[in-house]
């Protein structure tokens with residue numbers, strides 16, 4: 001017979017919370033080459049969870065994800081800034097195409113050619129740390145690797161990097177996946193592949209992005225403390241029996 005886990009009071013309270021009462025999602029504006037709705041939702045939930053001060057996006061194109069992030073953070077009172085990197089002509093065109101960017105308060109664009117523009121911006125802002133990075137500019141091994149290498153030392157310890165097009169099945173994205181895997185090995189990061197669209201039967205093309213973070217350093221002592229606490233909660237009778245046995249020694 002499976003034993004039902006007891007909920008602590010905080011967990012019980014959380015179960016009563018309605019998602020819409022704690023998170024407000026903006027309207028999704030889609031565009032070819034932009035993150036899919038599911039990817040935007042995953043990015044949005046991560047941003048809500050970590051409440052970032054500094055977000056960067058390499059490759060903004062028509063600003064569909066930039067605007068989603070901007071509105072999401074404003075709607076949910078997250079007082080961070082989004083720094084978007086792209087070529088000067090793309091940014092100039094974006095201001096004309098979408099007047100939203102002429103007035104929104106939490107987006108700043110950095111014009112230039114990556115990865116140099118990112119390196120220059122980091123040098124000009126030596127104390128600034130990145131909470132959340134979205135990598136989505138040139139889809140080549142060199143470009144992705146060079147951006148990740150620049151981001152890593154300035155990523156907060158509990159920061160995340162969302163990499164678009166971590167796609168092992170698409171020939172034109174093979175360099176992206178290889179760059180991410182090599183970067184993770186060398187800089188001790190872990191990559192979690194993410195669904196870009198709901199899985200469909202017989203079509204294994206749904207995993208097309210990845211969320212990266214530093215691998216957690218948990219030592220054996222800490223693991224043991226966690227297991228003991230977990231066992232106490234799950235098997236209280238067995239644990240009190242163990243304590244009695246110890247007392248008899």
Ligand SMILES: C[S@@+](CC[C@H](N)C(=O)[O-])C[C@H]1O[C@@H](n2cnc3c(N)ncnc32)[C@H](O)[C@@H]1O
Pocket residue numbers: 033034035057058059060061062063064065066085086087090112113114115136137138
């Ligand atoms: C796939 S689009 C970005 C889509 C956007 N992230 C979204 O979700 O809506 C790629 C963008 O990266 C930009 N880009 C590509 N290579 C670049 C480079 N070397 N320097 C600056 N921008 C670059 C392109 O101009 C283009 O706007």
